[in-house]
Every structure is written in C-alpha cells, then in structure tokens.
Amino acid sequence: MFEVKLPDLGDGAGDEAIVSSWHFEEGDEITEGDDLVEMTTDKATFNVPSPRRGILSEILAEEGDVIKVGEVLALLEEE
Amino acid sequence: MPQPQRKFPPWIKKRLPAHPQADRTRDILARHRLNTVCRSAQCPNTGECFARGTATFMLLGNTCTRSCRFCAVEKGAPEPLDVSEPERVALAASEMKLSHVVVTSVTRDDLPDGGAAHFAAVIRELRARMPEATVEVLVPDFQGSRESVRVVVEAGPDVFNHNVETVWSLYPQVRPQADYRRSLRILKTAKELKPQMLVKSGLMVGLGERPEEVEEVMKDLLQHGCDILTIGQYLRPSPQHLPVVEFLEPSHFERYGEIARRMGFRAVASAPFVRSSYNAKAVQKEANSK
Numbered sequence: 001m002f003e004v005k006l007p008d009l010g011d012g013a014g015d016e017a018i019v020s021s022w023h024f025e026e027g028d029e030i031t032e033g034d035d036l037v038e039m040t041t042d043k044a045t046f047n048v049p050s051p052r053r054g055i056l057s058e059i060l061a062e063e064g065d066v067i068k069v070g071e072v073l074a075l076l077e078e079e
Numbered sequence: 080m081p082q083p084q085r086k087f088p089p090w091i092k093k094r095l096p097a098h099p100q101a102d103r104t105r106d107i108l109a110r111h112r113l114n115t116v117c118r119s120a121q122c123p124n125t126g127e128c129f130a131r132g133t134a135t136f137m138l139l140g141n142t143c144t145r146s147c148r149f150c151a152v153e154k155g156a157p158e159p160l161d162v163s164e165p166e167r168v169a170l171a172a173s174e175m176k177l178s179h180v181v182v183t184s185v186t187r188d189d190l191p192d193g194g195a196a197h198f199a200a201v202i203r204e205l206r207a208r209m210p211e212a213t214v215e216v217l218v219p220d221f222q223g224s225r226e227s228v229r230v231v232v233e234a235g236p237d238v239f240n241h242n243v244e245t246v247w248s249l250y251p252q253v254r255p256q257a258d259y260r261r262s263l264r265i266l267k268t269a270k271e272l273k274p275q276m277l278v279k280s281g282l283m284v285g286l287g288e289r290p291e292e293v294e295e296v297m298k299d300l301l302q303h304g305c306d307i308l309t310i311g312q313y314l315r316p317s318p319q320h321l322p323v324v325e326f327l328e329p330s331h332f333e334r335y336g337e338i339a340r341r342m343g344f345r346a347v348a349s350a351p352f353v354r355s356s357y358n359a360k361a362v363q364k365e366a367n368s369k
Contacts, residue, residue, distance in 0.1 A: 007095055008105075009126060018085070033097045043314040044123045045087045049097040 002052050002076040004036065006067045009046055015069040017041045019061045028056045030076060037061075037073060054078040088326045090351055091312070093123050096130040104129040104175065111171040113164075114141045116183050116217075116356070121151040121316045124357055135181040135217070135356040136168050138201060139194045143185035145256045149244070149283065151316035157189055160197060169204035172212065179360035180205055183217035188256075193219060195227035199234035206235065213237040215279070215359055223261040225268050232272045238307070238363055239269040240279035242355055243300065246292035253286060253321065263303045270304025277345075277366050281309030281355045284335070287324035297339050306345040307366050310335050311353035327351070345369045 009017055017039035024036060035047040036056075054076035061073045108115060114137040117125040128134060140158035143150070172180045182201055187194045198216055205214050215238035221227035232239060247259040262280075270278045280300050284293060293310075300308060310332060315323050329351060336349035346366035348358060 007126065008129075009095070009123075035094065038092075040085050040087065041123075042085065042317050043121060045092040046123075046126075047092060047094045049095060051097055 001057065002054060002078050003072045004048075004050060004052075004074045004076055006039070006061075006069050006071050006073055007048065008069050009039070009041055016066050017046065017069075019063050019065045019067060019073075020045065021063055022059060024056050026056055026059055030054055030056050039067070048073070050076065052076055052078060088328075090329050091314070091326060093127065093352065095126045104132055104134055107171050107174050108134060111167040111174075113167060113171055114138075116152070119152045122354055123314065124352055124354060128357075132175055133177065133360075134175070135183055135359075136171070136201075138164060138168070138182055138184040139187050139190075139197060140185055144188040145186045145254075147244075147254045147257070148321045149253055149286070149313060149315075151320070152185060157185070157187055160190065160194075162200075165197070165200040165204040168201050169208040172205060173208050177209075177212060179213045179215065179363060180209070181215045181217065181356045181359050183356070184219060186219040188222060192227050192230065193221035193224060195221060195224070195230040198231045202231070202234035202236055213360075213363060215240060215356070215363065217242070217355055218265075220257060220262050220265050223258070223264060228265055228268045229272055232269050232276065236276065238277045238279050238359070239266075239273075240281070240307075240355060241265045241269075242281045242309075243296060244282055245286055246282070246288040246296055248292060249286055249288055263299055266300065266305050267303040274304075277306045277363060278304050279307035279309070279355075279362075280305050281311070281353075283311055283313035284327055284332075285313040285323050285325045286321065290335075293335060294338060297342050297344070301343055307362060308339050308344045308347045308349070309353050309355050309357070309362070310339075310347075310349040311355075311357075312351040 020038045032053045036050045057077040058075040115134045116137040214236045216236045217240040245253045332349045339347040
C-alpha cells in the first residue's frame with residue numbers, strides 16, 4: 001500500500017491546506033501524474049498529482065479537513 | 080477541524096510537480112543555513128521553482144524592519160549581520176548549479192547602509208565562485224541612499240531590481256514606510272551609474288488600483304531607466320494581511336503586458352502567478368535579446 005502524502009506546498013501558510021475536492025473516488029484506477037485532489041491555502045488552489053499508479057483504496061482526508069504537509073491523504077493499492 | 084473554504088477563481092490554481100525533487104533544493108538551503116524569499120514570503124510558486132532547482136536567496140536574516148501590509152515576511156527586531164552569509168550563498172548557488180542567481184533581502188533600516196555592502200559582498204563571492212553565472216539583485220529602497228545604490232551597482236550585478244510594488248495612491252495602505260518617488264529615484268540612480276546594466280521593477284495588481292494608475296507606473300518606470308517589468312496578482316498570505324480587492328482575469332495581465340511592451344520595456348512578465356523573481360533567467364534573456 002502506498003501512502004499519498006500532502007507534499008510541501010512551499011507557500012508556508014502554516015504548512016497546512018484544506019481539502020477542497022477529490023477528483024476520484026475510492027476504487028478508481030489512478031495513473032501516475034493524475035490530479036488526485038484539490039487543496040486550498042490562504043493564497044491559492046493547488047492540484048496534487050499522484051506520484052504512483054494504482055487503485056485508490058482509501059481516502060483519508062475528507063473535503064473541508066485541514067491537512068498538514070506530510071500527512072497521509074489517501075492509500076493507493078499498487079498492482 | 081473543518082474550516083470554511085477559501086474560494087479562488089479557476090485561474091488561481093497551481094499544479095504541484097508529481098515527483099517533487101524539491102528535497103534536494105531544500106537540503107542545500109538548510110545545510111548552508113539560508114533563507115529564501117520563496118518560503119518566507121509564502122510564494123505559491125515555491126513547489127514549482129524548488130522542483131526545477133531554483134530559489135531566490137534572502138539575505139540579512141528572516142526579519143524585516145518594515146511592516147508592509149501585503150508581505151508575509153516576519154516583522155520585528157532584526158538579527159545580527161552574519162559575515163559568513165555571502166560565502167554560504169555562493170556555495171549553495173554553486174551546488175545548485177544556478178546559471179542565474181537571484182538574491183534579495185529583508186529591509187534593514189537599522190543598518191547604516193541598509194545592507195548595501197552585504198549585497199556587494201554576495202555579488203563578489205558569486206563572481207569569484209561562479210564566473211559564468213549572471214547575478215540579479217532585488218534590493219530594498221535603502222531609504223533613498225544614493226551611496227548604497229552605488230555600492231551595490233559597483234559590485235557589478237547583471238540585473239538591478241527594486242520593486243515599486245503598487246501604484247502611488249495605494250502606498251499609505253500597502254507600503255506605509257515607503258515612498259513611491261524614492262523608489263523611482265533608486266531605479267534612476269542605478270541606471271545612471273551603469274547604463275548598460277538591466278534595471279527591473281515590478282508591481283502587484285488586485286489591490287484596488289485603477290488601470291490608468293498602472294499605466295502611470297509604467298510611464299514613470301520607463302522615465303526612471305527601467306528596462307524590465309513584472310506584474311502579478313496580489314494574493315493575501317493570511318487573514319491578517321490586506322484583502323484582495325480583485326482577482327484580475329488572465330486577459331487583463333496580457334493586456335498590461337502588451338501596453339508595457341508597446342511603451343518600450345525590453346522585457347515584460349505579466350500573469351497572475353508572476354512574481355518579481357519568477358522565471359528571472361528567461362526574462363533577463365528576453366531583455367538582452369533586444
């Protein structure tokens with residue numbers, strides 16, 4: 001199982017962001033580089049791409065949740 | 080804990096790199112104990128730039144003696160000047176294999192020269208260790224000191240940048256301790272001292288300025304020897320900072336860019352996510368090709 005973590009948004013912003021929307025649902029097949037989830041900080045919206053391919057097995061951050069950099073957003077089951 | 084979502088127009092969206100190689104950049108910066116304006120000012124392009132292996136070094140500590148209301152850099156009592164910083168910047172820039180090095184600083188009104196000699200020392204270290212690299216400085220207004228500008232210019236940067244940041248009428252709200260005319264004079268002094276050096280400035284839009292005022296700034300900058308212009312969308316770093324009055328559509332940035340080029344700037348970068356040092360190498364190249 002691969003843990004998709006919130007990468008460093010680089011904009012400081014207390015190093016956290018809010019989950020605004022998921023582009024996929026649990027069970028969906030993900031290709032490397034697909035935009036997985038949209039996050040917002042005080043300054044902008046960020047699309048977080050998937051660093052791997054696999055099945056999106058579990059979403060661990062719900063829309064509206066505040067996530068810190070490095071926290072796990074979702075689990076990918078690698079084939 | 081869920082929080083109210085912030086809403087941005089669709090064009091205020093960045094895509095993070097799928098494979099962030101930013102760790103290497105971050106390691107180098109940490110090892111050499113360097114600040115970057117990228118992180119300190121919470122720039123939304125940081126992920127993109129760090130992944131490309133670039134960064135803008137911020138000299139003279141992480142604390143600014145001014146309290147501009149758009150800026151996320153820490154304000155307060157500044158740190159002691161560290162004489163090892165010029166060498167550390169040059170070592171990091173060389174390790175990062177930068178071909179165009181951009182250095183800026185916090186404003187240090189507490190130092191008699193505003194930090195000009197420190198800038199000059201950084202330029203000299205960079206020249207010594209990286210003779211092939213071009214150097215761009217983004218300096219504070221040195222409280223209008225011609226002597227400080229001279230010290231920096233004589234060290235020989237390729238690009239001398241000082242941002243006017245906003246239109247004249249918004250200075251009291253945006254840059255209360257600065258002076259529009261004084262900033263223009265800094266640019267003019269630099270150009271007069273070394274006409275072949277590129278002079279650059281930039282401003283944020285979306286703070287409530289009128290388009291005519293932006294065009295006024297362009298004219299003023301050209302009259303004061305400015306070659307390169309950057310225009311970007313102001314984005315509020317936190318609820319404690321000035322609110323965004325307007326998110327300008329990308330077409331408005333293009334329009335400003337066209338106007339500026341027609342007026343005579345040698346290079347213009349105008350887009351929502353343009354920041355003063357964003358893509359600085361390409362912008363300098365464009366200016367040099369004219």
